Amino acid sequence: MQDWFRKARLGIFIHYGIYAVGDVSESWSFHNGNISYEDYMKQCEGFTASKYDPKKWAALFKKAGADYVVMTSKHHDGVALFDTKYSDLNVLKKTPAGRDLVKEYVEAVREAGMKVGIYYSLIDWSDPRYRSVYPEGAKREDCLNDIYGSPAGGEEDPAKWEEFLKFNNNQLGELMTNYGTVDLLWFDGDWERSANQWHMKEFREYLHSLNPDVILNSRMQGYGDYETPEQGIPLYGPEGEWEFCTTINDSWGYRPSDNDYKTSGQIIRMFCDCITLGGRMLLDVGPKEDGTLDERQEKVLEDLGTWISDHDEAVHGTGKGLNYAQFLGGSTLSADKKTIYLFVYDTPREALCVKGVKTPVKKVTVLHTGEELRFSYTGALPWSGIPGTLWIWAEGMKEHPFATVLKVELEGEITYNLGHGEVVTCND
Numbered sequence: 252m253q254d255w256f257r258k259a260r261l262g263i264f265i266h267y268g269i270y271a272v273g274d275v276s277e278s279w280s281f282h283n284g285n286i287s288y289e290d291y292m293k294q295c296e297g298f299t300a301s302k303y304d305p306k307k308w309a310a311l312f313k314k315a316g317a318d319y320v321v322m323t324s325k326h327h328d329g330v331a332l333f334d335t336k337y338s339d340l341n342v343l344k345k346t347p348a349g350r351d352l353v354k355e356y357v358e359a360v361r362e363a364g365m366k367v368g369i370y371y372s373l374i375d376w377s378d379p380r381y382r383s384v385y386p387e388g389a390k391r392e393d394c395l396n397d398i399y400g401s402p403a404g405g406e407e408d409p410a411k412w413e414e415f416l417k418f419n420n421n422q423l424g425e426l427m428t429n430y431g432t433v434d435l436l437w438f439d440g441d442w443e444r445s446a447n448q449w450h451m452k453e454f455r456e457y458l459h460s461l462n463p464d465v466i467l468n469s470r471m472q473g474y475g476d477y478e479t480p481e482q483g484i485p486l487y488g489p490e491g492e493w494e495f496c497t498t499i500n501d502s503w504g505y506r507p508s509d510n511d512y513k514t515s516g517q518i519i520r521m522f523c524d525c526i527t528l529g530g531r532m533l534l535d536v537g538p539k540e541d542g543t544l545d546e547r548q549e550k551v552l553e554d555l556g557t558w559i560s561d562h563d564e565a566v567h568g569t570g571k572g573l574n575y576a577q578f579l580g581g582s583t584l585s586a587d588k589k590t591i592y593l594f595v596y597d598t599p600r601e602a603l604c605v606k607g608v609k610t611p612v613k614k615v616t617v618l619h620t621g622e623e624l625r626f627s628y629t630g631a632l633p634w635s636g637i638p639g640t641l642w643i644w645a646e647g648m649k650e651h652p653f654a655t656v657l658k659v660e661l662e663g664e665i666t667y668n669l670g671h672g673e674v675v676t677c678n679d
C-alpha cells in the first residue's frame with residue numbers, strides 16, 4: 252500500500268452529474284423505476300456547470316483537512332464527465348456544460364496539493380452491451396423481468412460483452428493518460444457480474460500497466476487494495492487498510508428535497524470513530540448542477556477543517572487507538588507509541604478513566620489550549636503487573652466546541668495489560 256494512502260485520514264468524495272438537475276437519486280432512480288429512463292436523460296438539457304470552479308472546491312477541501320479527493324467521472328447512468336472518443340454520452344456532447352469537467356478537477360486538486368482520485372462505475376445501464384451477459388449463475392428466466400439485468404435481445408452475446416469490457420478499458424485508458432497521474436481509482440458496481448466475467452485479474456494488470464502506483468478500491472470482486480464500508484461505520488475496523496464513505500445528508504448526489512443533514516458534530520464524531528479504528532473517511536458532497544455547493548455542506552467541511560487543524564498532531568501521523576473497553580471514547584496513538592490522544596465527546600463529570608495501559612503517564616494536557624490536567628491511579632499492583640485505572644481529572648476543563656482532545660504523554664512506548672494475563676506491546 253502506498254505510503255500517502257496509509258497516512259491519509261480524510262478524503263472528499265464528489266458525486267457530480269446530470270442527476271443534480273432534477274430531484275432524483277444518481278442513476279438508481281431510473282434503475283428502480285422512480286423515473287423513466289427518457290425523463291432521467293432529459294436532465295442533460297439542464298446540466299450547465301455554469302459556475303463550475305473546481306479551484307474553489309479544492310481550496311475548501313484543503314481547508315477541511317483533506318488529503319485526497321475522489322470525483323465521479325461516470326456513474327451507473329453512463330454519462331461521462333470527461334472528453335471521451337469512445338461514446339457520445341458525455342457532458343461535452345450532450346449537455347450545455349460543453350466542457351471536460353474531469354480535466355479541470357484534476358488540475359485544481361493536484362495544484363492544491365491533494366492526491367487525485369477518480370470514481371468510475373463499472374456498470375453502465377445505458378449501454379446495451381453491458382446487458383449482453385446474465386449475472387454469473389443466473390438463467391435467462393431469472394433475468395426476463397429485470398430489464399436492466401437481462402441482455403438486450405434476451406439471449407447472451409459473449410462477443411458484445413467482450414466489446415463492453417474493451418470499452419471500459421478504453422475509457423480508463425483515457426482517464427489515466429490524458430490528465431497526468433491519477434493516484435487512486437474508485438470503482439463501483441462490481442457486484443452485478445463476477446470476477447470471472449469482469450476478467451478482474453487482467454483488468455487489474457491492465458490498470459497497473461498504465462500506472463503501477465495507482466491505488467484501487469475494493470469494489471473489484473476481490474482484486475482491490477482496500478475495503479470501502481459505506482454509510483454504517485464498522486464497529487471494529489476491517490482487516491488491512493480501509494476507508495469509510497458517507498454522505499452528509501442522505502444522498503450522494505444533490506437533491507434539493509433532502510434536508511436530512513448530519514450536524515458538524517456528528518460528522519466529526521464519525522471521523523474520530525474512523526481514525527480510532529485505524530481507518531480514514533471519504534466524506535461526500537453532491538454539488539448542484541451549476542457546480543456550486545449547498546452551504547450546509549460547506550459549513551460541515553469548514554467545521555471539520557477547524558477541528559482537524561486544531562488537533563492535527565492527533566490526526567495525521569498517528570495510528571489506531573485504544574480499544575473501547577480501555578477508554579469510553581475515541582483515541583489515536585502517535586507513531587512513536589509514546590503519546591495517546593483521547594477524544595472526549597461529552598462534558599466530563601469528575602474524572603475520565605483509562606484502563607490497561609502499563610506504561611506510566613508523564614503529563615496530560617488539553618491539546619487545543621495546552622491546559623495541564625491532574626491525574627492519579629487506583630488499583631495498581633506493580634508487583635503483579637496490574638496497571639490499575641488511570642483517572643484524569645477533567646471536570647471544568649475548557650472544552651473544544653466539537654470534541655476535546657487530551658494529549659497523554661507516557662514515560663516510554665505504550666505497553667498494555669488487558670487483564671487476561673497477556674501483556675502486549677501495541678494494539679495492532
Ligand code: GLC
Pocket residue numbers: 277279439440481496503
Ligand atoms: C453505492 C451506490 C452509488 C454510490 C456509491 C458510493 O454503491 O451504487 O450510487 O455512488 O454507493 O459509495
